[in-house]
Amino acid sequence: MTERVSKKNTEDPQAAPLIHLEGVSKIYGQGEAKVYALRGIDLVIQSGEFAAIMGPSGSGKSTAMNIIGCLDTPTEGHYRFGGVEVGGLGRDQRALLRRNFLGFVFQGYNLLARTSALDNVELPLIYKGVPAAKRKSMALEALAKVGLAGRESHDPSQLSGGQQQRVAIARAIVTRPDVILADEPTGNLDSARGEEIMDLLTALNRDEGITIIMVTHEPDMAEYADRLIRFVDGRVESDVQNPVRN
Amino acid sequence: MFYETVRLALQAIMRNLLRSFLTVLGIVIGVAAVIALVTVGQGSTDQVEADVTALGTNLLMIKPGQASQGPGSTTGSAASLTLKDVDAIESEIARVRVAAPTSARSMTAIYGNENHATSVTGTDNRYLVARDWEVALGRSFYDSELRAGAAACIIGDTIRAELFGNGDPLGAAIRLKQISCRVIGVLEARGASSFGTDQDDLILLPIRTFQRRIAGNQDVDLIYAAVKENASTEKAKADIERLMRERRRISAGEEDDFNVFDMKQISSMLTGITTVLTSLLSAVAAVSLFVGGIGIMNIMLVSVTERTREIGIRLAVGATEGQVLLQFLVESIVLSLIGGLIGIILGLGLALIGVRILAVPFAPDPTLIGVAFLFSAVVGVVFGYFPARRAARLDPIEALRHQ
Numbered sequence: 001m002t003e004r005v006s007k008k009n010t011e012d013p014q015a016a017p018l019i020h021l022e023g024v025s026k027i028y029g030q031g032e033a034k035v036y037a038l039r040g041i042d043l044v045i046q047s048g049e050f051a052a053i054m055g056p057s058g059s060g061k062s063t064a065m066n067i068i069g070c071l072d073t074p075t076e077g078h079y080r081f082g083g084v085e086v087g088g089l090g091r092d093q094r095a096l097l098r099r100n101f102l103g104f105v106f107q108g109y110n111l112l113a114r115t116s117a118l119d120n121v122e123l124p125l126i127y128k129g130v131p132a133a134k135r136k137s138m139a140l141e142a143l144a145k146v147g148l149a150g151r152e153s154h155d156p157s158q159l160s161g162g163q164q165q166r167v168a169i170a171r172a173i174v175t176r177p178d179v180i181l182a183d184e185p186t187g188n189l190d191s192a193r194g195e196e197i198m199d200l201l202t203a204l205n206r207d208e209g210i211t212i213i214m215v216t217h218e219p220d221m222a223e224y225a226d227r228l229i230r231f232v233d234g235r236v237e238s239d240v241q242n243p244v245r246n
Numbered sequence: 247m248f249y250e251t252v253r254l255a256l257q258a259i260m261r262n263l264l265r266s267f268l269t270v271l272g273i274v275i276g277v278a279a280v281i282a283l284v285t286v287g288q289g290s291t292d293q294v295e296a297d298v299t300a301l302g303t304n305l306l307m308i309k310p311g312q313a314s315q316g317p318g319s320t321t322g323s324a325a326s327l328t329l330k331d332v333d334a335i336e337s338e339i340a341r342v343r344v345a346a347p348t349s350a351r352s353m354t355a356i357y358g359n360e361n362h363a364t365s366v367t368g369t370d371n372r373y374l375v376a377r378d379w380e381v382a383l384g385r386s387f388y389d390s391e392l393r394a395g396a397a398a399c400i401i402g403d404t405i406r407a408e409l410f411g412n413g414d415p416l417g418a419a420i421r422l423k424q425i426s427c428r429v430i431g432v433l434e435a436r437g438a439s440s441f442g443t444d445q446d447d448l449i450l451l452p453i454r455t456f457q458r459r460i461a462g463n464q465d466v467d468l469i470y471a472a473v474k475e476n477a478s479t480e481k482a483k484a485d486i487e488r489l490m491r492e493r494r495r496i497s498a499g500e501e502d503d504f505n506v507f508d509m510k511q512i513s514s515m516l517t518g519i520t521t522v523l524t525s526l527l528s529a530v531a532a533v534s535l536f537v538g539g540i541g542i543m544n545i546m547l548v549s550v551t552e553r554t555r556e557i558g559i560r561l562a563v564g565a566t567e568g569q570v571l572l573q574f575l576v577e578s579i580v581l582s583l584i585g586g587l588i589g590i591i592l593g594l595g596l597a598l599i600g601v602r603i604l605a606v607p608f609a610p611d612p613t614l615i616g617v618a619f620l621f622s623a624v625v626g627v628v629f630g631y632f633p634a635r636r637a638a639r640l641d642p643i644e645a646l647r648h649q
């Protein structure tokens with residue numbers, strides 16, 4: 001359970017970019033009911049970037065995130081993750097990519113109910129086959145990193161929304177991934193709690209070099225990123241460096 | 247990884263204890279029913295066999311009357327047996343160790359203010375030999391008593407208890423209708439048989455005394471013939487049939503006017519009934535096990551639907567199809583094994599109560615228990631596979647969107 005899908009060295013600028021979408025389209029349904037969620041997206045994200053994706057509802061942001069996160073595959077075009085053509089991989093191989101290189105943070109936290117914070121954070125490590133003792137120390141370390149030391153035995157129901165989202169971030173980083181994909185991570189939080197989450201993501205990007213791709217509707221949150229990508233109607237409408245941060 | 251999966255399964259089961267219990271109820275009831283029925287059935291069979299063995303499996307009974315009548319049927323018009331027949335069987339058939347005459351009537355025995363309805367049997371000491379029965383107190387008949395038809399009797403342990411309580415019965419005079427007989431011995435206690443009769447509820451008199459003073463004839467109702475240790479009961483039976491046909495002058499082609507019963511036949515007939523009953527009831531119980539399996543599948547399917555989001559999370563963090571499949575499969579196996587275990591304990595408990603009520607031995611069969619346990623696991627695999635596969639094949643995006 002520990003086999004890794006080979007991935008080219010992303011430190012080398014000559015090598016393939018970490019995330020490379022080329023003419024990616026996603027079509028749902030068939031015939032009359034055909035829906036174009038993405039219409040030929042070209043996008044390159046390098047290792048270490050912090051990118052925010054914005055755009056109106058239904059513009060395909062989540063669809064793109066799912067493809068980047070190897071949860072889904074493009075209908076047309078190519079998606080290469082570290083040089084690996086994801087479209088050609090099977091379900092289990094994509095699961096291995098997710099487990100080894102990707103971490104997810106969702107708007108609705110998506111923690112296992114009636115399961116302690118510690119067990120929630122350990123979950124990806126179980127599937128990686130990490131031995132129990134190592135797992136526990138790694139999970140405790142991740143929880144400490146998100147500022148939840150001492151809360152490991154709490155159930156999600158005993159934690160505030162902000163704390164739950166931090167458990168989710170701990171779960172995303174416990175495997176030491178290359179990329180964190182966060183789809184509206186602050187969508188359910190008030191702005192103060194949202195800013196705490198953004199500070200945390202920023203720190204992870206800056207201190208650990210984790211690439212972060214985040215979807216958000218809130219311009220305030222997007223300000224934390226150093227790149228702003230705007231989706232409209234399944235296309236990239238604009239893609240700029242954040243003038244505030246750079 | 248396997249240990250981990252079992253731990254996860256137990257966690258999932260504990261998280262919803264009531265539902266888990268309801269899920270396995272079918273298995274619990276099915277397994278409990280099979281274990282209880284088969285165990286009690288086996289106990290009854292053992293009891294019947296033990297009783298027959300106690301009576302002597304090498305014992306043959308000869309009775310006048312047409313063929314194909316049970317040993318309890320009335321004699322009919324056929325000529326009765328005589329003491330000479332008993333002697334002939336014993337002396338002329340090498341395979342017979344001993345033959346004993348018996349004639350019996352139901353009578354009331356009275357001693358002082360106590361009275362007890364019992365069976366009075368006229369016989370001689372050979373009866374004790376044929377049935378391997380010891381005199382626990384006192385002695386057996388003297389030859390002089392047998393020859394003279396003396397009013398001496400040997401009583402069963404039940405008679406001793408009913409008429410004498412804790413008193414000494416030896417030398418006491420019991421009234422049997424018009425005759426008064428002196429107690430010379432008490433038989434060792436044999437207890438109840440599975441035929442429902444109390445074997446100790448009897449009084450033995452010398453056969454001549456019985457014939458003269460109770461029956462008023464020279465008849466012998468029933469002859470017991472014990473076959474020698476290593477001789478074949480079948481062959482001894484054939485020998486007796488040949489001898490009796492000769493003695494009763496039955497020509498070739500004519501039917502026997504007497505019957506020779508083999509205790510083995512009787513025992514296999516009786517155990518046959520219990521076996522058929524047991525297997526019939528077990529079949530019903532097995533059906534309930536199957537229904538229990540469908541119950542597990544049903545609840546596991548509900549569980550998969552309910553836990554769609556959880557499955558989505560597991561897939562998102564990198565669980566492979568095989569890992570999710572294994573998790574749900576192990577969960578249903580663990581669940582049905584727990585059900586099986588509860589069922590086995592419950593079934594043995596019920597069997598214990600059952601054997602108490604029926605007064606038969608408690609003989610739990612380890613093979614049966616092993617099979618029941620294994621069967622629960624199989625039910626878990628078979629009925630858990632389909633829901634587990636459904637869980638494993640969920641689309642992670644769809645699953646995560648599920649409410």
Ligand SMILES: Nc1ncnc2c1ncn2[C@@H]1O[C@H](COP(=O)(O)OP(=O)(O)OP(=O)(O)O)[C@@H](O)[C@H]1O
Pocket residue numbers: 028029035036037055056057058059060061062063064
């Ligand atoms: N499974 C699906 N089947 C059919 N259509 C789908 C499916 N998933 C998404 N779509 C459609 O694809 C388009 C893009 O959806 P997507 O979820 O990517 O939008 P979004 O930009 O994330 O929107 P929001 O900001 O509301 O989350 C929408 O029109 C949506 O209805």
Ligand SMILES: [Mg+2]
Pocket residue numbers: 061062063183
């Ligand atoms: Mg979305």
